[in-house]
Amino acid sequence: MGTGLRRMKASAILVACATAILAPGRERNGATDEAGASGGSLSEAAERTAASGGAERQTRSAGSMQAPDPAAASSPRHPLDPLSAAEVTAAIAALAKAGRVDEFALYPLVTLEEPPKALVLAWTPGQTISRRAFIIAKQGRSTFEAVVDVSHGEVISWRRVDGMQPGILPSEEWTAAGRIVFASQDWQSAVRKRGIESYEHIVCVPFAAGDEAGGLDERLANVVCFDSSDTRNFWSRPIEGLIAVVDLNDHRLVRLVDTGVVPIPRGPADFTAATAGPVPEPRSGIAIEQRPGPGFRLEGQTVTWAAWQFHVRVDPRLGLVVSMVRFLDRGTARSVLYQGSMSELFVPYMDPGSGWSFRAYLDAGEDGLGKLAAPLEPGRDCPSNAVFFDAVFADDWGEPYTRERAACLFERSAGDVTWRHFEAVNQQSDVAPRTDLVLRSVSAVANYDYVFDWAFRQDGTIAVSVGATGIAQVKAVSSGTARESTAARPAYGRMVAPHTSAINHDHFFCFRLDLDVDGPQNSFRIDRLKTTRLDPGSPRQSVWTLEGHTAAREQDARLRMEMERPALWRVINPAVIGPLGYPVSYELRPGMNAVSLLAPGDPLRRRAGFTNFHLWVTPYRADERYAAGTYPFRRAHDDGLPAWTSANRGLERTDLVLWYTIGFHHVPRAEDWPVVPVMRQEFELRPFDFFERNPTAGPPR
Missing domain, CATH: 3.10.450.40 (Nuclear Transport Factor 2; Chain: A,)
Known part of the structure; x- marks a missing residue:
């Protein structure tokens, strides 16, 4: 396989790692690791592994x-x-x-x-x-x-x-986990009971073990295996009821958990163009072209488009990082956002069974959203007018490699309008068509793919969205359909195919937003809408009015969205007053959202304490970047935002960082199988008294 293992495409990382487990050997700078097994029976694999002495690390040249x-x-x-x-x-x-x-x-x-x-x-x-x-x-x-x-x-x-560990390394430790499992005679015996005599198409995936699995200083992983013998979609073929707990430090099997044989589902699960059959297409195709070329200018990693200027990079852990965002307002470059990025992603599954209770993933901290960036497909992931960015990362051994097409940038005109008005009196219509500049990256994290978009609009708005797609994580069950008596008890998931239950789960995406509204010395304003009762003599009984205050300290700015107590969340610059007498500001405008339904003391929720609130506001500190802490692997403590904000630091007239979490509960449906259509969530950063008037309406006349 050569160095290709270390430079695998993120979109194929699981398959590539499985191939590495099964391959006859792999090279690292000229040294070949013969510990991996290929072809033949499980016992033969064990013999070869034992004969090799379990050597898993070779001296680099x-x-x-x-x-x-x-x-x-x-x-x-x-x-x-x-x-x-x-x-x-x-x-x-x-x-x-x-x-x-x-x-x-x-x-x-x-x-x-x-x-x-x-x-x-x-x-x-x-x-x-x-x-x-x-x-x-x-x-x-x-x-x-x-x-x-x-x-x-x-x-x-x-x-x-001390006492903390990084996440599982995608090449070295994935490969080691597979070898440990294949070498176990107990595991071989367990899969034979399930009718598996050859391991050629077995794919094993290590997940962080729960805190109940052993001491938190132990580097434990729960290894789950799948049978890909008759499908590319190996996620559809779980070897249910069998979990191998492995120690990645000592390279040994700690224990094997076997709760009983459940038949592997064998229904259709592929979704490639070759297997899906004809798909209804529009009668006429849509072509996108910009004959003069893109309307933006690139100088290194700095983008200039319309009135916007910003810097972009792809970070191995955070994925897309947008920095130094400025808006050119009548010749003056005004700062809006010093830096914005994803901070952490939390996906807990809702099955407390022994093979599922540990399944709660902090994908940015444990895996790395940038390292798992999928190579974007021109004309498919991004339109034909897109420009692409490559990204350089270090592999598990510290050697650089290039992830091609890790991000793309394109102008999008989807037939929307920025504003319009038709005046019936004189039958005149004024319309401003909308064009956005979109920065996109896709992180392929195990079974899920996440589409991250930063859209810059001509009116000064930045729209940030994330779309979840990919393959639902499923559990093999004895029931063939939901009508069978055992299918509905307990209700931890829903049937998506015969003998296949997709487990209920959440997605929470925490974004770190270092806003600098006309400079870094800002304050945070909360304006609540409240019902105001009017005097008996009024023709109305009530109206709603604004009741606002400036958050003094961190615990004043730990906020949840409330439908019956709506509020505006704004970062203001009290030192810069606009022409109408208001301080300039940018509003964080939420979209759809959800709250965690896990109990407050649940160890999974404690690992992701940032989900306790939709919004946190902190004073800027360079070492506070990761919402769940720098080392979330197997941690069961309130690290990150809960720990930082316990100091209750001051927030007025200082450099502020907003931490906003988008969440949704995923109750799987039949249409989510075999591949999940994109589920998209969005929020906006939009100017609020930042400009004298609508910047797309032209100068005052």
Whole structure:
């Protein structure tokens, strides 16, 4: 397989990892790992694994540890540009040169260490900048954090992180988990009871074990396996009732949980063009073209379009990161958003059974939304007028690779209008057609695909949306249909195919929004709409009015959406007063949403404490980036936002960060099988007294 394993496409990561488990060997810089098994029976796989001595890590060649000239790894670039391949190599080489790591070290995260915000805001193009990398390294059983100056090849800081662990590494540990399982005679016996004699098409996936599985300092994973012998959609063929708990540090099977044989569903589950059959198409095709070329300008990672300017990168953990967002207002570039990105994603499943109780995923912190960015398909994921961005990441061994087409940028005109008015008196119509600039990335996280869009509109609005699609996670059941008596007890899921129950679950997406409304010194305003009773002499009994206040401290700004107590949420700049006497502001305008229905003390909910509120507001701190904490793997503590806001810090006239969570409950339906149509949620950041008037209506006349 060669180095292709380390540079696999995100959209095929599960299949690729399964192939790695089954392959006869794989190369790492010329060293071949013979521990993987291929072809034949399960017992033969075990024999080969034992004969190999379980060797799972090979010494990388000396050449891969040599840094390029540090000066070549840094050049006058934008300070928020992602790390280049040369910078990734320089960072890892600096750690090796300093004696901090050896050839067996693994690297869950290698990303840009952003310069201090004040320096970024003061930076001008062409100015020389010092470039740094932030690294999480796993050396043996220990986890370390490092900051490396890649401009000079120096290790700035190095510290061990006790009691916390990174998520499962997608290549090294996925492969190891499969080998551990295949080598177990107990597991082999269990799958034989289920009629499986050959492992050639068995796909095994490791998930973080629940906190009840053992000590939180243990690196435990629950391995779930599937049979892909007759379908590409292996998620439809779970080997139900069989969970292998493996220790990824000691490379051993801790225990095997077998709750009994449930037949593997065998109904149709493929959805490729070849198997789906004819799909109704529009009678006339729609072609999109921009003959003069795109209407935006790209300078490196900086985008200029209409009145907007912003910087974009794809972070290995966060995915799309939009920074330095400004709006050109009559010749003045006004700051709106210093930085916006996803922060964390929480997907808990609602089945308390032994094979399901642990299934609650923090996909950004445990897997990495950027690393799992799918290569976008021109003309399918993005229209034909799109421009694409590649992204450079570090693999599990710290070697750089390129994810092609990790994001796309395009102008979208869907026949919508920004505004319009028809005046019946003179029969005149005025219409402003709407064109958006859309930045898109898709993260393929196990069975689900998430479509992230940032849409910049001409009226100063930024619309952020996320769409969930992919394959529902299903459970094999004895019932063939919902009419059978056992199908409805208990109601943890719904039948989507014979002997196939899709389990109820949630999706919660937390966005980090560092708004700088005409500068960083802002306050947070809550304006509640309330019913006001009128005097008896009034022709009306009541109206609604606004009752507003400025949040003084963090606990004043932990907010939930309430239909009967609606409110406007705004970031204001009290030092900048508009021509009508109001402070300039931007409003966070929510869309559809949901609240967590898990009990407050439920360990799954405690892992994702950010779901307790729809909105949190904190003072800016550079080290507060991840809503569930830096290390959510198997954690059952109130890390991240609940811990930070317990300090109840002040919020007035300071640099503010908003943390907004979109959530929805997914009750599966028949139409969600075999592939889920996109379910989309959205919120807006929109100007509120920021401009003198509608910026798309032209200057005052």
